[in-house]
Amino acid sequence: MSSLLQSLLDPKKSWLASLHMKSLTSRLRKYGLRYDDLYDPYYDLDIKEALNRLPREIVDVRHQRLKRAIDLSIKHEYLPEDLQKMQTPFRSYLQDMLALVKKENAEREALGALPLYQRTIP
Secondary structure, rough: OHHHHHHHOOOOOOHHHHHHHHHHHHHHHHHHHOHHHHHOOOOOHHHHHHHHHHHHHHHHHHHHHHHHHHHHHHOOOOOOHHEEEEEEEEOOOOHHHOOOOOOOOHHHOOOOOOOOOOOOOO
């Protein structure tokens, strides 16, 4: 990525990126979600593999957050203000494992080995 693009995407350097991050933080807190919860395992098989490698407790908590968000959305409600303040929407739990899976896939491809999974996404 070019340095200009990086500076535009960095919330510390760009007021527009900062505004977007504040808006996204507010939206995620209303439903008690984290940014990593937005990744769809059916869209990218690397995400599915990363979720399979995470400890079961972390994945269970992720599912509970998603169920709570769906329930709140159906009821047209938000989390109470005191619970919204406790949320940490940008605390990552998936990024390290996802980076490891992508690195392994790139290494496997460079060596000419068969892919880890053969399924294609429709």
